[in-house]
Amino acid sequence: MPNDFQLQQNSSTSNGSTENKAGVNVVVSFIPCVIFLYINCVMLYTLRSKPVFRETSRYLLLYNLLLAETLQMALAQMMFLIAVGMVLMTRLVCLLVFIPTIITTVISPFNLALMSLDTYVAVCFPLRHASIVTVPTTYGAIAVVWAISLANMLVKVIMLKFLDARPFGQFMSMLCTETNIFQLKIFSEFESGFVCLMGIICAKSTLFQLKIFSEFESGFVCAEFVSVGLIIILSYVGVMVAAKAASTDRLSANKASKTVLLHMIQLGLSLSSSLVSTILTGLHGKVDVITFRHLRFSLFVCFIILPRCLSCLIYGLRDQIIRPILIRHLRQGIKMLNIQVIHSKY
Numbered sequence: 001m002p003n004d005f006q007l008q009q010n011s012s013t014s015n016g017s018t019e020n021k022a023g024v025n026v027v028v029s030f031i032p033c034v035i036f037l038y039i040n041c042v043m044l045y046t047l048r049s050k051p052v053f054r055e056t057s058r059y060l061l062l063y064n065l066l067l068a069e070t071l072q073m074a075l076a077q078m079m080f081l082i083a084v085g086m087v088l089m090t091r092l093v094c095l096l097v098f099i100p101t102i103i104t105t106v107i108s109p110f111n112l113a114l115m116s117l118d119t120y121v122a123v124c125f126p127l128r129h130a131s132i133v134t135v136p137t138t139y140g141a142i143a144v145v146w147a148i149s150l151a152n153m154l155v156k157v158i159m160l161k162f163l164d165a166r167p168f169g170q171f172m173s174m175l176c177t178e179t180n181i182f183q184l185k186i187f188s189e190f191e192s193g194f195v196c197l198m199g200i201i202c203a204k205s206t207l208f209q210l211k212i213f214s215e216f217e218s219g220f221v222c223a224e225f226v227s228v229g230l231i232i233i234l235s236y237v238g239v240m241v242a243a244k245a246a247s248t249d250r251l252s253a254n255k256a257s258k259t260v261l262l263h264m265i266q267l268g269l270s271l272s273s274s275l276v277s278t279i280l281t282g283l284h285g286k287v288d289v290i291t292f293r294h295l296r297f298s299l300f301v302c303f304i305i306l307p308r309c310l311s312c313l314i315y316g317l318r319d320q321i322i323r324p325i326l327i328r329h330l331r332q333g334i335k336m337l338n339i340q341v342i343h344s345k346y
Contacts, residue, residue, distance in 0.1 A: 026084055029301055033077045036309040040070040042333055043312045046326045053322075057138040058122075061115045062315055064142050068107035073308040075101045080300055082202055094202035095160065099153055106149040106224065109270050112263045113228040114141050116235040119263075123256045124242045152220060156208070164210060225271050232267060236260040262314055269307035276303050 044066055046053070053059040079101070089097075118138075122129045208214070239257045276299045283292060316326050 026081065029080060029297070029305060030077065032309070033073060033305055036305075036312070037070065037073060038333070039309075039316075039330065040066055040073070040312050042329050043316050043322075043326060044070065046316075046322060046329050049325065049329075055135055057133045057135065058115065058118055059322075060135070060138045060142070061111060061118060062311075064145070065108060065111045065115070066311055068104045068111065069308045069311055071100060071104045072108070073305060075104065076300070076304045076308070079202070083296075087202070089202055091207065094207050095157070097202060098204065098207060099157070102153045102156060103146075103149045105274065106152050107145055109224055109228045109267055110145040110148060111142075112267055112270075113231040114138075114145065116232045116260050116263045119256045119260055120235040120238050123239050123252065155216070156213070159213065159216070160208065163212060221271075221274055225267065228267060229264075232260060232264050236264065259318075266307070266310065266314075269303070269310070273303045273307055276300070 044063065047059055047063040047066070048054060053063070079097070082097075118133055121132055125132065208217075236257060239260055243254055243257060279299065280292075280296060283295065287295070316322050
């Protein structure tokens with residue numbers, strides 16, 4: 001009995017320590033996420049507040065990029081809370097939760113390619129830029145990007161429907177195994193003792209379990225990043241060549257080359273975020289649960305949350321037209337929040 005009591009006490013202490021660490025992780029990820037969600041929302045409002053933003057191609061593309069990354073940030077935080085809280089759900093509900101994530105993840109890289117092409121045309125063909133890159137053509141290009149994202153999502157849903165035999169109404173649960181790390185142990189007492197059941201949380205690796213899904217995902221991601229990477233590299237080379245030409249404004253060309261280089265860095269960060277699930281899958285069964293949770297949290301903050309925060313800072317603060325309007329709107333929002341807090345106290 002003393003040994004059993006001591007074992008239970010140690011187990012409860014360990015569980016309490018794990019819960020405290022999980023709570024700290026939630027706070028550490030949630031606070032910066034909320035701050036940057038607010039900044040991104042103000043930036044989105046700013047990009048719709050003036051006619052010059054609604055009638056200029058680069059601002060329309062920037063709005064589309066920010067919209068996709070804001071949705072990604074919010075969805076990523078929601079999925080992280082679901083993972084930490086070990087929320088169980090049916091496969092249908094999990095799929096509905098994942099559909100916006102699948103769509104928005106594809107948009108950012110292709111949008112970066114469009115922004116690079118716009119910069120290339122503006123520098124290399126300045127006299128024809130207004131006729132080539134118009135508002136209707138920009139909206140058309142954005143529509144094509146969304147169509148590609150929707151097509152990618154529909155293919156995955158159709159494959160899930162016809163290739164995976166599990167019904168959508170089934171809870172994401174199966175018998176417990178020692179190696180699986182996405183688990184919530186529920187003990188039910190029977191005549192023969194205890195039976196361990198495992199509830200699988202809603203995650204890409206648990207929703208799309210068949211090998212064909214990972215093969216399709218790898219092929220699509222490779223094609224996406226190779227094509228977008230070539231476009232950005234060729235745009236950068238074209239802008240650098242134009243910067244050396246005597247007929248080109250070298251100051252604007254150098255600024256444009258730095259912008260395209262930032263697109264390339266963002267593409268690399270986007271690629272790293274798409275590899276997070278692959279890295280976690282590779283660590284499956286090779287590390288203990290506690291180490292895995294720490295790695296999952298670190299990868300989540302560094303490669304999923306932080307890259308989504310860069311667009312607003314990079315483009316909002318570098319642009320001479322957006323910066324003063326964005327700062328004014330941020331100050332107004334903070335002032336209104338302070339007024340509401342003061343009124344709530346009284």
